[in-house]
Amino acid sequence: MKLFDMTGAPNPRRVRVFLAEKGIDVEKVQIDIMGGENLQSNYLAINPRGVLPTVQLDDGSIIDETSAICRYFEETNPEPALYGQDAVSKAQIESWIRQIEGDAFAPTADVLRNSNPAFENRSIPGTDNTPQVPALADRGTDRVKAFYARLDNHLAGSDYVVGENYSAADITAMCAIDFAEYVGIAVPKALGNITKWRNRVSSRPSAQA
Amino acid sequence: MKLFDMTGAPNPRRVRVFLAEKGIDVEKVQIDIMGGENLQSNYLAINPRGVLPTVQLDDGSIIDETSAICRYFEETNPEPALYGQDAVSKAQIESWIRQIEGDAFAPTADVLRNSNPAFENRSIPGTDNTPQVPALADRGTDRVKAFYARLDNHLAGSDYVVGENYSAADITAMCAIDFAEYVGIAVPKALGNITKWRNRVSSRPSAQA
Incomplete structure (x- = not known):
């Protein structure tokens, strides 16, 4: 088995952190997305x-x-469970993953891919040419800031994004926020709940994967 | 238990079809998204x-x-399994759902929400004001057409989107394509594999839910 990976990219990082939490070792092959290696014939x-x-x-x-x-590895290596342990926690984790992806990951990707010259005609990942839409960069920044405020409120009194256990929702949020800060959308210092939670999840060894 | 629903909207339909396939009956409450009822205090x-x-x-x-x-009901009512039966089929169904959402559902929503006056300042679902970005309408149409071509190729010789069983991937694709046609992006007649598959899944009683 091989994982085609890029060290600096946020979605591959989600898989690496997930594997580290499970204690699963998989051979990794680096592919340079910024340089377009993912669109060359060897990778295609x-x-x-x-x-x-x-x-x-x-x-x-x-x-x-x-x-x-990630769900493949949850099936093959169920412990520790990272997608929840009962119907309600599984649903809440899935819901939060979708909210983090839709309200933080996607708008951050909008900012990067619609403003950085490296992504000219690549505003959407994959093989199709999609021109940049500059208006998405501003909209994306505003949306991530709105998400930060909502997440901070949600995290009041909570150690983790869903319930009392670290889960795939925490992995998704950590990778999304680190990605947003890389793109220049810093978490405001006033949002102390995010900062505390972030220190908690980022101090786990898996965060270095 | 109640399902807050809108008969004409594509994502609520995915849930209704899913429930119909499972034989689960849930009380439904209609909320008018086009008229903004979802943003009024009673629903908030x-x-x-x-x-x-x-x-x-x-x-x-x-x-x-x-x-x-849907995953909540998959847990509470496992049969018939609609998210796969083993690690590989579960992963493939999840992958196809994500591809259909990203490459068909999302660009179709882009077309509708960035061109229809009913969605002025509501280009993203939810409570935040997000201005329309007209360029997304054209980009969305092109992206859905590209997806149609890829899906038609994928469906050659297959009865269902993943493997030999009807799954949540079929529900997602059926609802996405019906939504795209509603928005004006018709499936080209030359794409016979989509048409055959679509007749197959649309003739199930659940398609009327």
């Missing part, structure tokens, strides 16, 4: 969509999409 | 995010986000 022969992260199983078949890869 | 008291679909459990707590609601 593995994943014709040209997206990362991708897992290639020993039979040559692939699994792509971050959440699909 | 139930779900402060103002999004649909939302399930309210008997203890008053809520589950929102389509995939979280």
Whole structure:
């Protein structure tokens, strides 16, 4: 099995942190997205969509999409459970992952991919040419800031994003916020609940994966 | 338990079809998104995010986000399994759901919400004012057409989106494509694999839910 990976990219990092929490070791192959290596024939022969992260199983078949890869490992290595332990916690973790992806990850990607010259005609990941839409950069920044305020409020009195256990929702939020800060959207210092939670999850060894 | 629902909206429909396949009956409450009822105080008291679909459990707590609601019912009513039966099929179904959402649902929503006057300052679902970005309408149409071509190719020789069983990936694709056609992005007649598959899934009684 191989994980096609890029050290600096946020979605591959979600998989690496998830694997570290599970104690799973997988061979990693670096692919340079910024340089467009994911759109060259060698990689497209593995994943014709040209997206990362991708897992290639020993039979040559692939699994792509971050959440699909993580859920694959949740099935093969159930402990520690990172997608919840009962119907309600599983649903709440899935809901928060979707909210973090939609309200933090996606608008941050909008900022990066619609303003950075490296992503000209690549405003959407993958093989199709999609021109940049500059208005999305400003809109994205505003949306991430609104999410920060909402998350800070949600985290009041809570150690983790959902319930009393660290979960895939924490991984998603940590990677999303680190990504947003990399893109220049800092967490306001006044949002102390985010800062406390972030110190908590970032001090786990898995955060270095 | 109550499902806050809107008959004509694509994401609530995904939940209704899912419930119909499971044979689960849930009380439904209609909320008019086009008229902004989801952003009025009565509904915000139930779900402060103002999004649909939302399930309210008997203890008053809520589950929102389509995939979280469906996964909740997959846990409480496992048969028939709609999210796969083993690690690989579960991962492939999740991957295809993400691809359909990202490459068909999201760009179709971009078209509708960035061109229809009913969504002025509501280009993103929820309570935040987000101005329309007209460029997203054209980009969205192009992206859905590209997805149609890719899905048609994928469906060659297959009865369902993943493997040999009807799954949540079929529900997602059916609702996404019906939504795209409603918005004016018709499936080209030349794409016979989509048409055959669509007739297959649309003839199930659940498609009328």
